Amino acid sequence: MPRDPLIGIVGKPSSGKSTLLNSLTDANAAVGAFPFCTIEPNQATGYLEVPCACSRFGKDKEALCKPNYGWCTGGKRHVPIMLLDVAGLVPGAHSGRGLGNKFLDDLRHADALIHVVDVSGTTDAEGKNTRGYDPINDIEWLQDEIRLWIEGNLKKRWGSIVRRHTATKSSIVDTMQTQFGGYSSQTWMVQKALDRLGPSIGPLESWDDQTITKVVRAFMMEKFPTVLALNKMDHADADKNVSKIMLKYPNVKSVLTSALTEIFLRKLNKQGFVHYEEGTEFVDTCEDDPVNLKPLDDKVLARIEDIRDLVLYRFGSTGVVQVLQAAASVLQLVPVYTVKNIQSFTGGNGTNVFRDCFLVKRGTPAGAVARYILGTEVTVAAIETVGGVRVSEDAPVDVKQNDILCFKVAPRAKA
Numbered sequence: 001m002p003r004d005p006l007i008g009i010v011g012k013p014s015s016g017k018s019t020l021l022n023s024l025t026d027a028n029a030a031v032g033a034f035p036f037c038t039i040e041p042n043q044a045t046g047y048l049e050v051p052c053a054c055s056r057f058g059k060d061k062e063a064l065c066k067p068n069y070g071w072c073t074g075g076k077r078h079v080p081i082m083l084l085d086v087a088g089l090v091p092g093a094h095s096g097r098g099l100g101n102k103f104l105d106d107l108r109h110a111d112a113l114i115h116v117v118d119v120s121g122t123t124d125a126e127g128k129n130t131r132g133y134d135p136i137n138d139i140e141w142l143q144d145e146i147r148l149w150i151e152g153n154l155k156k157r158w159g160s161i162v163r164r165h166t167a168t169k170s171s172i173v174d175t176m177q178t179q180f181g182g183y184s185s186q187t188w189m190v191q192k193a194l195d196r197l198g199p200s201i202g203p204l205e206s207w208d209d210q211t212i213t214k215v216v217r218a219f220m221m222e223k224f225p226t227v228l229a230l231n232k233m234d235h236a237d238a239d240k241n242v243s244k245i246m247l248k249y250p251n252v253k254s255v256l257t258s259a260l261t262e263i264f265l266r267k268l269n270k271q272g273f274v275h276y277e278e279g280t281e282f283v284d285t286c287e288d289d290p291v292n293l294k295p296l297d298d299k300v301l302a303r304i305e306d307i308r309d310l311v312l313y314r315f316g317s318t319g320v321v322q323v324l325q326a327a328a329s330v331l332q333l334v335p336v337y338t339v340k341n342i343q344s345f346t347g348g349n350g351t352n353v354f355r356d357c358f359l360v361k362r363g364t365p366a367g368a369v370a371r372y373i374l375g376t377e378v379t380v381a382a383i384e385t386v387g388g389v390r391v392s393e394d395a396p397v398d399v400k401q402n403d404i405l406c407f408k409v410a411p412r413a414k415a
């Protein structure tokens with residue numbers, strides 16, 4: 001991946017996007033300074049939970065793992081990842097409704113989407129209060145809006161695209177990559193989209209509207225892989241809507257979430273009323289630990305009891321940690337640790353281990369990882385992994401394979 005991965009949070013008004021975003025970006029531990037070079041007003045840093053390399057080598061026991069960015073507790077590492085808040089999408093957005101074009105434009109740079117779906121059925125397509133709304137509609141119209149937006153941009157210029165394609169004798173992949181370049185597309189995405197459709201689409205000159213729609217749909221699957229956050233699962237009407245969605249979209253990754261519950265538990269945790277381990281079903285109150293936790297009134301205790309019954313014990317967690325993990329997994333992101341000393345895994349300060357961790361796409365060659373992290377100005381003389389074993393520039397990175405790297409940089413030639 002040539003730049004930091006970016007995950008867009010989309011969904012209709014009042015589906016719970018801000019609540020989810022707040023719960024993903026609220027770092028409750030001492031967190032290092034902001035790692036990314038630029039941040040736009042609609043971007044925020046989320047924290048992806050991954051098993052840290054420190055636990056693989058027993059270093060978690062020694063409390064030596066102090067990441068430069070994010071944090072690590074008991075071998076659970078929270079790696080910063082950029083999130084994009086795409087608010088304001090409503091049906092008709094592609095034709096400019098509700099500032100739609102502006103928000104769709106923001107979406108261009110997203111590498112994956114988390115679509116927050118309100119499964120309680122208590123808000124309509126525009127986010128207004130109602131009862132018994134079928135959230136399947138939202139999954140359909142949102143995908144349609146993105147498709148119509150891309151299609152609209154393409155069709156506006158279709159005549160000249162075809163003329164140029166014929167005149168330059170370009171391949172379909174090259175022509176479509178030129179057109180999709182504005183969506184931060186890469187050639188392999190266009191190739192995979194076209195492979196998905198096979199030869200039946202015929203030469204580009206013969207494409208009709210239906211074929212263009214098919215091509216755009218296939219491209220969207222590569223460019224905007226989507227995870228559904230089936231939010232408000234704490235609501236009584238959620239169950240039947242969740243089953244319907246799962247039956248209709250068996251191949252779409254979906255995670256049940258209750259963002260509101262997550263926010264509530266984290267707040268109580270911060271204030272010292274509960275001990276809550278994010279991403280798990282475990283919440284202790286003063287009843288479990290009267291020495292260390294502040295007492296709660298009966299009303300809040302009853303609410304926690306409900307949360308345990310309706311959310312945590314039924315689903316195993318609030319789903320918030322898991323939905324970000326699902327988005328990272330559709331992007332095939334692998335945490336890669338770069339160290340100065342490959343024997344001790346320490347960084348510049350010589351004491352703490354695995355200070356730096358980057359998220360890169362599985363299979364990226366080690367040499368490309370070096371260029372991504374160090375830039376293209378430096379010359380990497382050698383790359384080593386665990387045990388001081390040399391790694392070739394072409395060797396792919398994967399979980400537990402070339403994911404701990406030490407770059408030996410060649411001295412700069414004197415001018």
Ligand SMILES: Nc1nc2c(ncn2[C@@H]2O[C@H](COP(=O)(O)OP(=O)(O)OP(=O)(O)O)[C@@H](O)[C@H]2O)c(=O)[nH]1
Nearest residue numbers: 013014015016017018019087088231232258259260
């Ligand atoms: N029951 C329940 N309510 C939730 C949950 N998540 C969010 N809400 C509520 O849903 C309402 C809308 O949430 P927001 O996070 O503001 O929704 P949004 O999608 O950001 O809305 P816009 O800013 O209008 O785009 C608020 O009243 C939240 O408290 C949840 O998991 N369960």
